[in-house]
Amino acid sequence: MNNYRIDNLQYCNWSKEIFKINNEAKLDAVHVTIAYHEDFNEVKKNIEVWNKYFKDNKNLIFHGKTFKDIEKAHQEKKTAIFFGFQNCSPIEDDIGLVEKVYDLGARFMQLTYNNQSLLATGCYEKNDSGVTRMGKEAIKEMNRLGLVVDMSHSAEKSTFDAIKLSSKPIAITHANPSFWFGAKRNKSNELLKALADSKGMLGLSLYPHHLKDTSNCTLESFCEMAAKTVELMGVKQVGIGSDLCIGHPNSVVEWMRNGTWTKTKDYGEGSSKNPNFPKQPKWFEDARGFKNLEQGLKKVGFQETEVNDILGNNWYNFYRGINN
Amino acid sequence: MNNYRIDNLQYCNWSKEIFKINNEAKLDAVHVTIAYHEDFNEVKKNIEVWNKYFKDNKNLIFHGKTFKDIEKAHQEKKTAIFFGFQNCSPIEDDIGLVEKVYDLGARFMQLTYNNQSLLATGCYEKNDSGVTRMGKEAIKEMNRLGLVVDMSHSAEKSTFDAIKLSSKPIAITHANPSFWFGAKRNKSNELLKALADSKGMLGLSLYPHHLKDTSNCTLESFCEMAAKTVELMGVKQVGIGSDLCIGHPNSVVEWMRNGTWTKTKDYGEGSSKNPNFPKQPKWFEDARGFKNLEQGLKKVGFQETEVNDILGNNWYNFYRGINN
Numbered sequence: 209m210n211n212y213r214i215d216n217l218q219y220c221n222w223s224k225e226i227f228k229i230n231n232e233a234k235l236d237a238v239h240v241t242i243a244y245h246e247d248f249n250e251v252k253k254n255i256e257v258w259n260k261y262f263k264d265n266k267n268l269i270f271h272g273k274t275f276k277d278i279e280k281a282h283q284e285k286k287t288a289i290f291f292g293f294q295n296c297s298p299i300e301d302d303i304g305l306v307e308k309v310y311d312l313g314a315r316f317m318q319l320t321y322n323n324q325s326l327l328a329t330g331c332y333e334k335n336d337s338g339v340t341r342m343g344k345e346a347i348k349e350m351n352r353l354g355l356v357v358d359m360s361h362s363a364e365k366s367t368f369d370a371i372k373l374s375s376k377p378i379a380i381t382h383a384n385p386s387f388w389f390g391a392k393r394n395k396s397n398e399l400l401k402a403l404a405d406s407k408g409m410l411g412l413s414l415y416p417h418h419l420k421d422t423s424n425c426t427l428e429s430f431c432e433m434a435a436k437t438v439e440l441m442g443v444k445q446v447g448i449g450s451d452l453c454i455g456h457p458n459s460v461v462e463w464m465r466n467g468t469w470t471k472t473k474d475y476g477e478g479s480s481k482n483p484n485f486p487k488q489p490k491w492f493e494d495a496r497g498f499k500n501l502e503q504g505l506k507k508v509g510f511q512e513t514e515v516n517d518i519l520g521n522n523w524y525n526f527y528r529g530i531n532n
Numbered sequence: 533m534n535n536y537r538i539d540n541l542q543y544c545n546w547s548k549e550i551f552k553i554n555n556e557a558k559l560d561a562v563h564v565t566i567a568y569h570e571d572f573n574e575v576k577k578n579i580e581v582w583n584k585y586f587k588d589n590k591n592l593i594f595h596g597k598t599f600k601d602i603e604k605a606h607q608e609k610k611t612a613i614f615f616g617f618q619n620c621s622p623i624e625d626d627i628g629l630v631e632k633v634y635d636l637g638a639r640f641m642q643l644t645y646n647n648q649s650l651l652a653t654g655c656y657e658k659n660d661s662g663v664t665r666m667g668k669e670a671i672k673e674m675n676r677l678g679l680v681v682d683m684s685h686s687a688e689k690s691t692f693d694a695i696k697l698s699s700k701p702i703a704i705t706h707a708n709p710s711f712w713f714g715a716k717r718n719k720s721n722e723l724l725k726a727l728a729d730s731k732g733m734l735g736l737s738l739y740p741h742h743l744k745d746t747s748n749c750t751l752e753s754f755c756e757m758a759a760k761t762v763e764l765m766g767v768k769q770v771g772i773g774s775d776l777c778i779g780h781p782n783s784v785v786e787w788m789r790n791g792t793w794t795k796t797k798d799y800g801e802g803s804s805k806n807p808n809f810p811k812q813p814k815w816f817e818d819a820r821g822f823k824n825l826e827q828g829l830k831k832v833g834f835q836e837t838e839v840n841d842i843l844g845n846n847w848y849n850f851y852r853g854i855n856n
Contacts, residue, residue: 245625301569301621302792324650324664326793335661340648342793349795468626469650469666471673 210282212236212520215448215495216411217292217360217382221455222261226494227268227287233495236282236520237272237527239316239381239449243293245467248305251298255312258289271313275527290527292316292381294361296327299346306349315530316381317350318358319343319370322476323469328359328366331392332476336363339370351375354531360393360411360449367399377407377529382449384413385440388433389420391477397440404441409526411449412437412518414497416486417477418451423487430489431504434518443514447523448501454494458484534606536560536844539772539819540735541616541684541706545779546585550818551592551611557819560606560844561596561851563640563705563773567617569791572629575622579636582613595637599851614851616640616705618685620651623670630673639854640705641674642682643667643694646800647793652683652690655716656800660687663694675699678855684717684735684773691723701731701853706773708737709764712757713744715801721764728765733850735773736761736842738821740810741801742775747811754813755828758842767838771847772825778818782808 213234219241220226230238242254262271272278272288281288291313298314299305309317319339320330327343329336339347347370350357357378359367370378380403386394393413395403400410412434419425420433437446453461461484465476475483491500498519505515537558543565544550554562566578586595596602596612605612615637622638623629633641643663644654651667653660663671671694674681681702683691694702704727710718717737719727724734736758743749744757761770777785785808789800799807815824822843829839 247624297625300571300624303795304792323666324648324661326648326650329661333661333664337648337653337657337659337661340657341798342647345794345796468628470669471627472669474665 209521210279211516212278212282212524213498214238214278214520214523215450215452215498216379216523217241217413217449218452218495220452221460223455224265224268226455227261227265230287230495231268231285233498235287235495235498237278237288237290237523239290239292241294242291242314243298244295244321244464245297247300248298248308251293251309252312255291258291262289273313273315274531275524278524278527290315292358294318295321296325296346301326301342303342303345303349306346306355307353310353310355314355316356316358316379318361319346320362320366322361322465328370329363330361331363333363336365338365339373344373347373356530364396364399367395368402371402371406371408377409377526378403379409379411379526381409381411382413382415382451383410384418384433385437387436389418391418393418393477400437400441404445407445407529409445409447409522410437410441411447411523413449413451414488414492415451415453416488419489423489425489427489427491427500427504428508431501431508434505435508435510438514438518443517444522444525446518447526448498448519450492450495452488452494453485454488456485461485533845534603535840536602536606536848537822538562538602538844538847539774539776539822540703540847541565541737541773542776542819544776545784547779548589548592550779551585551589554611554819555592555609557822559611559819559822561602561612561614561847563614563616565618566615566638567622568619568645568788569621571624572622572632575617575633576636579615582615586613597637597639598855599848602848602851614639616682618642619645620649620670625650625666627666627669627673630670630679631677634677634679638679640680640682640703642685643670643690644686646685646789652694653687654685655687657687660689662689663697668697671697680854688720688723691719692726695726695730695732701733701850702727703733703735703850705733705735706737706739706775707734708742708757709761711760713742715742717742717801724761724765728769731769731853733769733771733846734761734765735771735847737773737775738812738816739775739777740812743813747813749813751813751815751824751828752832755825755832758829759832759834762838762842767841768846768849770842771850772822772843774816774819776812776818777809778812780809785809
């Protein structure tokens with residue numbers, strides 16, 4: 209088997225420069241976020257923008273739909289772009305839209321983005337009632353089609369529910385274990401264990417608000433965390449979902465946090481004193497940091513095959529299972 | 533003061549005949565449902581339909597916006613029609629739409645319709661996480677504008693939360709006490725007590741699924757229930773919200789229950805053996821049953837002023853408070 213490199217979450221201010229960087233980093237596939245708060249019609253507009261990216265950057269990227277596109281990208285030295293949503297807003301209140309977003313190419317959908325949704329509870333809510341009546345219907349439909357349930361921004365009971373209800377493995381595409389850093393977005397050992405037991409995947413995040421010592425997090429600390437996570441979950445259930453959000457003005461993180469749900473200002477993982485996009489750690493300023501991860505993971509004791517598992521092969525295998 | 537007659541919830545298959553019946557019943561005001569699952573644009577279309585009703589039935593009805601329209605209706609022997617939503621779907625995920633629906637004339641909005649919404653938990657969900665982050669924002673905005681929080685179809689903790697969070701009295705426009713009949717939609721004594729203590733209103737429902745012995749419920753049993761409810765809540769906090777749904781084909785109740793949230797069929801308060809709109813009790817086949825209620829309430833011991841309170845004056849006073 210080839211060794212694949214996959215970053216299973218990026219939301220950058222897309223440009224030829226960034227596609228080149230991902231290419232230089234040898235990424236065969238990137239799962240990109242194309243919706244935070246958008247409804248169905250707004251998603252269609254975002255896809256039109258992506259269609260222009262694909263047209264203008266034919267030599268660098270193309271729209272990925274199955275694991276075969278990862279193989280194709282590897283062969284052609286391009287990056288397959290997989291669409292995903294960090295919210296269920298694109299399906300609005302209509303179960304029929306699950307199939308429509310799948311047909312548009314969506315392959316991952318979070319049931320919630322921080323707040324309560326129609327499907328489940330987000331990690332910023334005070335109480336977590338779990339997967340809702342409509343959530344159960346949506347999971348069934350997502351399973352039927354091959355739209356992966358992503359619980360990165362969901363609350364704990366909701367995530368346990370999703371693991372149990374989903375007939376296919378789910379993903380937490382971008383988060384870290386809370387044993388390492390107690391951010392609201394990070395996940396408990398019990399949850400990660402249940403995720404691994406169900407053959408679900410965790411994508412380790414490089415977003416500073418999820419990192420111990422945030423922007424000053426060291427490569428060594430990150431890789432030691434990866435080693436402990438592998439002890440907990442097994443080496444086959446851990447990958448990377450960097451959550452890279454580079455090149456954006458700070459108005460974008462404000463929009464991500466506030467959407468249109470509040471008239472007051474919510475600072476999400478930031479604070480009124482620290483409202484902006486955080487600075488990436490030096491060793492992961494962009495996807496070329498995969499090279500540093502490779503070295504760092506070896507340094508903490510991983511074998512080469514294990515490094516390749518974590519940096520892409522595990523996600524590749526997960527994609528292989530999506531339509532089974 | 534005049535004695536007003538108000539039915540604070542109807543959802544009929546509107547026609548000149550029904551407006552005439554309401555007029556014959558001397559109803560000065562009716563709160564009508566104009567949304568169950570509709571989004572903002574769909575609500576605007578429903579209002580266009582209502583504008584045609586107003587134009588074609590000028591001698592019977594007009595669009596009510598404040599308590600003064602109840603007085604005007606009484607004087608002119610017409611019925612003031614107040615718009616309300618049984619769901620928060622019309623504000624979608626946009627706090628800015630609260631003001632827009634208020635400007636369109638909406639005066640009541642349920643935070644949920646049976647299922648979990650973005651604002652709170654519905655009474656058919658297994659778990660109730662209470663009013664959400666967006667729900668808190670929405671209540672603030674509804675209070676500012678004078679859009680009444682209606683918790684008729686909400687779960688218990690969510691309703692307690694709404695009572696506490698709302699700076700203005702809230703309403704349960706159409707439900708009965710569960711001490712009388714244990715339907716999911718009916719309310720506990722503790723909740724009704726908290727509602728009354730906060731000067732909120734309960735509109736007693738005449739919808740058979742909320743009645744003891746459903747379609748065979750007797751007028752006497754209903755009026756005895758009203759007397760016990762008044763013992764619990766005080767005579768000033770109880771009114772009528774008949775939940776009359778007359779003249780509809782059964783496809784409408786199927787749509788009310790299922791909207792677009794499920795691919796399987798949900799029977800709501802009905803069952804697969806009993807899926808249709810239930811038959812109204814003989815003594816309340818339409819709003820002319822207010823006459824029977826008047827007699828029935830007197831018969832169980834209410835004084836005339838108390839009967840007038842329950843059949844309309846309490847709701848009139850509640851409307852007086854909406855914009856204070």
